[in-house]
Amino acid sequence: MTAVARVYRWEIAKLLAQKRTYLGLGTAIAVPIIFVVVLVLHSGGPNDVPLGRYIRDTGLAVPFVVLFFMSIWGLPLITALVAGDIVASETHNGTLKTILTRSRERGQVFAGKTLATATYTLVLVFAMGLVGLVAGSIAWGFHPLTSLSGTKVSAGHGLVLLLASLAVYALPLAGIAAFGVLLSTVTRNSAASVVGALMWALLMQLLGVLPGTESIRPYLLGTQFEAWHGFLRTPADFAPVTRALWLSALYIGIPLIGAYLVFLRRDVAGE
């Protein structure tokens, strides 16, 4: 195993030993279940959101609708919960000095932490999506899905579209995670980093709804949470997906480069 892989493995082990990881994952899993239970018990539904009208037609519609609601602050918050903590908690516990006085270079430690954060983010999105699919299918069956263009999509094809959508949806979320890692490295304060990363996400949402921001709207991080809509059109519209890819690369890359440079040079002193 390479050095980074070994660090990564332990970063995952550390996450699995901490309550906040389960708090985040548990929330991501609980939300779609609660959503389905409420819709089973009550009539009416989220008719004004994409695919909301068809939510009782097939379990396949459930994860898409949940994605919409969770993009506002739910997923940003539970992503920030771990991303904002990943370096700061080690500074706070004093364990950063413990691991930085072994044989691993700082860059390797940083890479392991970043990969673990990315893994957590991906697991969140896919766990939420798949639990929503299963819960929805139990309630309303696994039937063909009505696309955003009004055409019918077979259940099998719908599942592929769901997986692709989850992957694209994870990109802007990783952008928020990257910002959390930057704050975690710079501020050395877990709470400040979690709140800061959430504020960043909310600011991006706010800019998107303010009047006069139409020209920058396609380039805001929050907008990329809707990129998956392109998959659900007939024919598929790949323009928003492509834009989400390169924009997210910037939203992920720039904070990470900043965090990396700070992490390499920073003094590890005090506790």
Added chain:
Amino acid sequence: MSDAPPVETRGLVKRYGEIVAVDHVDLSVERGDVFGYLGPNGAGKTTSLRILLGLIRPTAGWARLFGRDPLIDGAKALEGVAGFVEAPRFYPYLSGRRNLRLLADYDEPVSRIRIEEVLELVELRERAKDKVGGYSHGMRQRLGIAAALLRQPRLLLLDEPTTGLDPAGMRDMRELVRRLAGEGITILLSSHLLYEVEDLCNRVAIIRRGGIVYQGALRDLLATAASRYRLRALEPERARTVLLAQRGVADVRLADSELHFSADEEAVACVTVALGQARVAFTALIPETASLEELFLGMTDGESSDHDRPAAVAV
């Protein structure tokens, strides 16, 4: 491996804004030394050690471990080096054993047997399955030593290893340090406890407000001290006559039926023989101050230091 000394620093400076934490420190630790880095709290000992371990960047000067600069060589500079600054810290939510496995994976792979060996050595094997969050300070300190020994170091950097331990813990820790030194490991040990340094170390550096005020063999340092003694004799006047006739004894005066004089160690030894030969009975011969302490206080302007050294030697 090169013949470069285990620790070498030249002109080391660390500034935090206006505050100079470390001020042109030149340290040289030779192979096999148990080197005492002595100074009052806040003198700059920990900051120096942090620079050595590559945790902080010096403002000026350089530090090398076996010829390698942590600033240039990164983690490679720590090859053969282990230790901790301030209290050793671990993941409280992992067990002692898992913490060691984690740290072993941050080095080159070691066998599980080796982990059990170091746990045994620091007498933590019984508690190794418990979470570190429930460990006492002394247990964490021992786990810190275990974590350092996993690296099979040739140089051990220990920052106040006995601080916060109970008397038995302090004794065990010193015993361990002595044993590791006996195995040929070079040890740099910071301390604000004079007797600890006197007990363990062959060479010392005394740091005060970031600067080194003495560096050299402990024996040489003690030899420079003209120490003062008190003598309680049954017949003080006769004892005084003996003292005055003794070579190497000076400043003899009688006060409160006790004789005060200054002499070096050798002369004091001769005094006891001379008193015996003259059949002058005495009840106590007391070094008036611990000589190292006296020197230390003189060098550090009496900044906070510990006075818990046993003051009298009964005869």
